[in-house]
Amino acid sequence: MSETIWKCPVCGGALQAEGLSLQCEKRHNFDRAKKGAVYLLPSHQKHSDIPGDNPEMVRARREFLGKGYYAHLRDTICDALRPVLQSGSVLLDAGCGEGYYTKGIHEMAQNSEIYGVDISKTAANLAAKADPTGHYAVASVFHLPVLDASCDAVVSIFAPYCGEEFQRVLKPDGIFVMAIPAARHLWELKAAVYDCPYENAVKDYALEEFQFLEKREAKREIDLTSTGDIQSLFGMTPYAYRTGAKERERLASLETLHVRTEFEVLIYRKENAHGI
Ligand SMILES: [Zn+2]
Numbered sequence: 001m002s003e004t005i006w007k008c009p010v011c012g013g014a015l016q017a018e019g020l021s022l023q024c025e026k027r028h029n030f031d032r033a034k035k036g037a038v039y040l041l042p043s044h045q046k047h048s049d050i051p052g053d054n055p056e057m058v059r060a061r062r063e064f065l066g067k068g069y070y071a072h073l074r075d076t077i078c079d080a081l082r083p084v085l086q087s088g089s090v091l092l093d094a095g096c097g098e099g100y101y102t103k104g105i106h107e108m109a110q111n112s113e114i115y116g117v118d119i120s121k122t123a124a125n126l127a128a129k130a131d132p133t134g135h136y137a138v139a140s141v142f143h144l145p146v147l148d149a150s151c152d153a154v155v156s157i158f159a160p161y162c163g164e165e166f167q168r169v170l171k172p173d174g175i176f177v178m179a180i181p182a183a184r185h186l187w188e189l190k191a192a193v194y195d196c197p198y199e200n201a202v203k204d205y206a207l208e209e210f211q212f213l214e215k216r217e218a219k220r221e222i223d224l225t226s227t228g229d230i231q232s233l234f235g236m237t238p239y240a241y242r243t244g245a246k247e248r249e250r251l252a253s254l255e256t257l258h259v260r261t262e263f264e265v266l267i268y269r270k271e272n273a274h275g276i
Pocket of ligand 1: 009
């Protein structure tokens with residue numbers, strides 16, 4: 001039996017790992033698929049048959065990220081976490097997707113315990129297969145199956161934000177790292193597709209639950225040389241949901257694209273309960 005930070009979604013007790021299953025003191029049992037993620041999503045938190053990103057989108061993202069186009073963002077996130085993650089430290093990637101960044105963090109901090117959750121079963125299973133010594137679960141970031149004050153760091157990379165939950169699972173003085181697109185991220189892609197492209201709104205960095213420490217930038221221009229990569233990149237953006245036929249046609253006709261990718265990596269500390 002080995003201890004984990006997973007929390008039983010039925011009774012809230014700590015889950016211990018044994019072989020391919022996890023069990024709490026009350027003997028609620030959760031099996032892990034071979035080389036896969038453990039399923040900790042209760043049915044009432046599942047709002048559709050296939051929650052989260054659909055399998056096709058997940059696979060397109062895996063293929064695109066696997067080519068290293070966003071390696072600069074991964075490296076910037078790793079640099080931010082390097083001083084935080086010591087031997088035995090615990091990190092949670094809340095909304096880890098197919099695990100590109102999670103695996104990168106684990107390769108940088110090999111002696112840390114790395115956890116990831118995603119509500120998409122396809123994504124969480126791909127993440128688990130790519131990082132066999134990491135811990136991955138199918139779960140919601142709004143109801144993390146994670147014990148209170150168990151994490152040294154939480155990261156949220158283009159994933160839904162739930163400050164209350166992130167604060168709950170962090171240890172006192174825990175670090176929260178969030179990646180967001182900068183104002184002109186993918187500008188050339190938007191300019192090629194839309195009549196009136198607009199900049200991303202960059203919000204105030206202040207978060208109620210955390211103390212803002214630092215912002216780092218990750219910028220790089222990339223060259224896409226296939227329609228498939230261009231389509232994959234577009235499919236990863238929020239714009240993919242609100243694009244009409246004319247724009248889709250323009251997108252499909254693009255064979256090459258030189259495009260800037262600009263991210264901001266924001267680093268926070270958990271506010272001390274006494275506000276010190
Ligand atoms: Zn239980």
